[in-house]
Amino acid sequence: MDIGLRAELAVRGLRAAPPLRRRAGAGPSDDGHWLLGGGCAATLPMAPDSPFALDREGRLTRDGVVVEDALLEPIERPRFYDLRTEDGIAYEQLARLHGDGVLATTVVQTCIRYREEATRCRFCTIEESLKAGATTQVKQPEQLAEVAAAAVDLDRVGQMVMTTGTSNGPDRGARHLARCVRAVKDRVPFLPIQVQIEPPVDLVWIERLHEAGADAIGIHIETLDAEARARWTPGKATVPVEAYEASWRRAVEVFGRNRVSTYLLVGLGEDPDALVAGAQVLIAMGVYPFVVPYRPLQGSLAHADGVPAPDPAVLSDVTRRVGEALREAGMQGADQVAGCAACGACSALQAVGG
Numbered sequence: 001m002d003i004g005l006r007a008e009l010a011v012r013g014l015r016a017a018p019p020l021r022r023r024a025g026a027g028p029s030d031d032g033h034w035l036l037g038g039g040c041a042a043t044l045p046m047a048p049d050s051p052f053a054l055d056r057e058g059r060l061t062r063d064g065v066v067v068e069d070a071l072l073e074p075i076e077r078p079r080f081y082d083l084r085t086e087d088g089i090a091y092e093q094l095a096r097l098h099g100d101g102v103l104a105t106t107v108v109q110t111c112i113r114y115r116e117e118a119t120r121c122r123f124c125t126i127e128e129s130l131k132a133g134a135t136t137q138v139k140q141p142e143q144l145a146e147v148a149a150a151a152v153d154l155d156r157v158g159q160m161v162m163t164t165g166t167s168n169g170p171d172r173g174a175r176h177l178a179r180c181v182r183a184v185k186d187r188v189p190f191l192p193i194q195v196q197i198e199p200p201v202d203l204v205w206i207e208r209l210h211e212a213g214a215d216a217i218g219i220h221i222e223t224l225d226a227e228a229r230a231r232w233t234p235g236k237a238t239v240p241v242e243a244y245e246a247s248w249r250r251a252v253e254v255f256g257r258n259r260v261s262t263y264l265l266v267g268l269g270e271d272p273d274a275l276v277a278g279a280q281v282l283i284a285m286g287v288y289p290f291v292v293p294y295r296p297l298q299g300s301l302a303h304a305d306g307v308p309a310p311d312p313a314v315l316s317d318v319t320r321r322v323g324e325a326l327r328e329a330g331m332q333g334a335d336q337v338a339g340c341a342a343c344g345a346c347s348a349l350q351a352v353g354g
């Protein structure tokens with residue numbers, strides 16, 4: 001799919017509500033899950049005011065006119081959603097299907113940064129799904145192992161993402177993540193797993209996550225721009241960029257080149273040239289910059305402030321340039337094996353070969 005169109009879809013979304021969708025939670029959400037022609041997964045906002053819709057044959061239309069002779073297929077609700085643990089918790093409350101074959105869970109659904117508006121990331125809704133009763137606060141390792149085994153058996157899930165809210169301890173949540181990884185690997189040894197975490201105070205936790213069996217790691221700074229960090233992620237911005245750099249370097253040593261990634265959000269007010277230059281520095285370090293549009297999620301502080309999604313032309317331009325740098329470096333999201341970059345559904349990078 002043409003990058004301009006893919007970027008527009010990522011920002012404007014579709015007038016449709018497919019069977020697989022999610023509302024609030026960690027990461028970009030409020031989206032429906034689709035398979036684009038060519039087999040790439042895409043998470044697209046469900047937007048009643050979008051110019052894009054699907055005709056009866058499933059072809060993409062803009063204002064009623066077919067724009068691309070490619071079918072968009074909705075990703076079906078997985079069968080493991082119908083199961084419950086012995087104590088009655090729906091598997092769906094413990095982990096969700098993302099994109100095409102990704103099992104995703106937030107192992108601890110609370111975050112020290114979220115409690116106060118003054119420290120909360122302004123795009124985040126991590127605790128809203130908990131308040132809505134859609135998930136549980138702490139996922140137990142054995143529960144995740146049970147769900148992972150079922151998701152692999154019933155729905156051919158091929159990789160798993162484990163993220164966490166940030167905890168107060170120096171491990172920043174890595175201790176519980178490591179337990180969860182170990183339990184899933186004991187049960188489903190061949191399932192690749194990515195963990196996502198803030199830089200731990202003690203970098204030994206990066207090794208421990210790897211020893212537990214994690215295959216890839218995401219350490220997400222969201223933006224490299226100091227002013228945007230302070231405004232959008234005031235709590236996380238108290239962690240200096242140097243701490244992120246030290247964590248990324250250690251992670252590349254432990255996990256390997258292109259097994260480490262970070263989110264870079266487009267739409268936080270950063271200069272596009274600076275964003276691309278920052279992404280190039282990350283690529284040179286062996287860190288995959290997962291470029292995604294900021295999405296105004298209902299329940300987030302930015303949504304309440306009416307901050308709009310980015311201009312699709314800017315997203316398209318940044319994605320194209322970062323994709324070029326990734327191609328030159330021989331780095332592909334798929335080579336991460338597990339995680340958001342391997343999935344790619346929330347980004348337009350796959351449309352440009354990243």
Ligand code: SF4
Nearest residue numbers: 027098340343345346
């Ligand atoms: S890119 Fe990440 S957040 Fe988006 S659907 Fe894939 S796994 Fe989920």
